[in-house]
Amino acid sequence: MSSTSSFKALWRLLQYARGYRRRIIAASTCSVINKIFDIAPEILIGIAIDVVVNRDESFVARLGFVTPEQQIMMLGVLTFFIWAGESLFEYLYQILWRNLAQRLQADLRQDTYEHLQQLDMGYFESQSSGRLVSILNDDVNQLERFLDGGANAMIQVVVTVLAVGAVFLVLSPQIALLAFTPIPVIIWGAFYFQQKASPLYMDVREKVGELASRLANNIGGIATIKSFTAEDREAERLRVSSEAYVEANRQAIRISSAFIPVIRMAILVGFLATFIVGGLKTLDGTLNVGAYGVLVFLTQRLLWPLTGLAQVIDLFERAMASTRRILDLLHTPIHVSNGHLKQLPETVRGEVVFDQVSFTYPSSQAGIKDISLTVKAGTTLALVGATGSGKSTLIKLLLRFHQADQGRVFLDGTPIETLDMKALRGHLGLVSQEVFLFEGTIRDNIAYGRPDASDEQIIDAARSAEAWEFITRLPEGLNTAVGERGVRLSGGQRQRLSLARALLKDPAILILDEATSAVDNETEAAIQRSLRHIAHQRTVIMIAHRLSTIVHADNIVVIHQGELIEQGNHEQLIAAGGLYAQQWKVQTGQISEVEPIPGTAF
Numbered sequence: 001m002s003s004t005s006s007f008k009a010l011w012r013l014l015q016y017a018r019g020y021r022r023r024i025i026a027a028s029t030c031s032v033i034n035k036i037f038d039i040a041p042e043i044l045i046g047i048a049i050d051v052v053v054n055r056d057e058s059f060v061a062r063l064g065f066v067t068p069e070q071q072i073m074m075l076g077v078l079t080f081f082i083w084a085g086e087s088l089f090e091y092l093y094q095i096l097w098r099n100l101a102q103r104l105q106a107d108l109r110q111d112t113y114e115h116l117q118q119l120d121m122g123y124f125e126s127q128s129s130g131r132l133v134s135i136l137n138d139d140v141n142q143l144e145r146f147l148d149g150g151a152n153a154m155i156q157v158v159v160t161v162l163a164v165g166a167v168f169l170v171l172s173p174q175i176a177l178l179a180f181t182p183i184p185v186i187i188w189g190a191f192y193f194q195q196k197a198s199p200l201y202m203d204v205r206e207k208v209g210e211l212a213s214r215l216a217n218n219i220g221g222i223a224t225i226k227s228f229t230a231e232d233r234e235a236e237r238l239r240v241s242s243e244a245y246v247e248a249n250r251q252a253i254r255i256s257s258a259f260i261p262v263i264r265m266a267i268l269v270g271f272l273a274t275f276i277v278g279g280l281k282t283l284d285g286t287l288n289v290g291a292y293g294v295l296v297f298l299t300q301r302l303l304w305p306l307t308g309l310a311q312v313i314d315l316f317e318r319a320m321a322s323t324r325r326i327l328d329l330l331h332t333p334i335h336v337s338n339g340h341l342k343q344l345p346e347t348v349r350g351e352v353v354f355d356q357v358s359f360t361y362p363s364s365q366a367g368i369k370d371i372s373l374t375v376k377a378g379t380t381l382a383l384v385g386a387t388g389s390g391k392s393t394l395i396k397l398l399l400r401f402h403q404a405d406q407g408r409v410f411l412d413g414t415p416i417e418t419l420d421m422k423a424l425r426g427h428l429g430l431v432s433q434e435v436f437l438f439e440g441t442i443r444d445n446i447a448y449g450r451p452d453a454s455d456e457q458i459i460d461a462a463r464s465a466e467a468w469e470f471i472t473r474l475p476e477g478l479n480t481a482v483g484e485r486g487v488r489l490s491g492g493q494r495q496r497l498s499l500a501r502a503l504l505k506d507p508a509i510l511i512l513d514e515a516t517s518a519v520d521n522e523t524e525a526a527i528q529r530s531l532r533h534i535a536h537q538r539t540v541i542m543i544a545h546r547l548s549t550i551v552h553a554d555n556i557v558v559i560h561q562g563e564l565i566e567q568g569n570h571e572q573l574i575a576a577g578g579l580y581a582q583q584w585k586v587q588t589g590q591i592s593e594v595e596p597i598p599g600t601a602f
Helices: 005-057 068-118 121-125 129-171 173-179 182-220 222-227 231-257 259-283 289-307 309-330 391-398 421-425 442-446 455-464 468-473 491-505 521-537 570-576 579-587
Strands: 352-360 367-375 380-384 406-411 428-431 509-513 539-543 555-560 563-568
Touching: 005 068, 005 129, 005 289, 005 309, 068 129, 068 309, 129 173, 129 182, 129 289, 129 309, 173 259, 173 289, 182 222, 182 231, 182 259, 182 309, 222 231, 231 259, 231 309, 259 289, 352 391, 367 391, 367 406, 367 555, 367 563, 380 391, 391 509, 391 539, 428 491, 442 455, 442 491, 455 468, 455 491, 491 509, 509 521, 521 539, 555 570, 555 579, 563 570, 563 579, 570 579
Parallel strands: 380 539, 380 555, 428 509, 509 539
Antiparallel strands: 352 367, 352 406, 555 563
């Protein structure tokens, strides 16, 4: 990683923060004025020494203050206003920088999250949730910490060097040259350490993401960990991840900690030059004693900001490593682009056509090949096949979670890639095998797709999904909290709430991906009755492994290794004696296993 990578990240951040330009300028101005006031007392001390030593011939006497008493009083008044000004602008820059940090981090997190939501599902399949949470939380907070204090510190270091250098040049160009000789060494050291530290801090941020991912996975899978008595093993795996984070930080700390002694020794050279050369020039009368005092005090004043430069660079590097990760996520390209049609040309009937559609997952090379299929409006389509055959892939393409490599998908004759995502998905209702409930109440989860739905509508949807009976048995009914991911409910209860959520949306096309897999036989039979009633009003696409749940489908399509090999209704497929017929015999106990069919293997 080059030494300019952090400054490129800073430039990218400034480009993002164009809308905050006035706030940044105001905060920076207050930082500059505060630092000028901050170094002024050292100058006043030198002037006071000049007054005490030279009295009527002092610098202040030439300004019209004749007596030493008048000169001291004037310096006292000036000191009061300088200290008051320093305090005022310190208050202002802290308010401005901290508020800017809060506003920028909130907006950056929001913008990044909103962009994240627009990315296709392929991106999420290649990323860990822990890493994404780490970027949106830890990295954004790291940037906030830099803006809270580091940005002001960097500005004030630069102002200190420039202001002190100007005073040195006015009082003694020779001493200024000697005192500031180490500055190039310090600047070189800063860039050198920055170059060494930058990749180390990037590694630290990656280790944070891995640690967050480990914690999220373990907490989410705590039931599995307990059931396999794997607590000790998982604790050890977490310890390994935690130690990797500690080691990454140790490497970065080793580099950053060496910076302070190097800078301190470089500054010592400048201080000794001021102290010795300035003292000799004062003794031989070529330098005013007050000016000598100013130079000595200002050299000391220069010491602390520069020794603190190590902490500033440390904070800067951490923040820029985080900034790169945030902005890289923010600028991740969206491969499934949004269409321009906000609405379908006419009332949605629910006809779906897959026209020679092919898609391959980059990571596994699995997918579907050249599938052409028509789902007539108001009919029920069932997709069957072995796990990984490509059934869910068809659903994901219809939902535009992915973009087909070849071919097109149509809804009522309109290519779905031309439709606005919300317009398309507003007509689709998905009930997935993997039910996700949001933390909140049962009412909140059923009404997730229609937040403005009335209780009567919510109850009707719950009845249709055979969920109302168990809801009424709960002490708080619809107001019952489901817990994180619905942990307080059984699998069957979560499945029925998911179905109710989709039914309340009243979609033109209802998609059921193993929607009854987690319910008992009695509830499944009740849901099937409800679905047969619902199917008269909409298109239904079902994925099922239990063939008994799809015998009433208008069309059954068998997918094998990504290809469509059979289709027809139940009676037709049984009569054909193909793969579907053999699987039916297995599930009904007529044979023990599927017999090989030439060219296929179920």
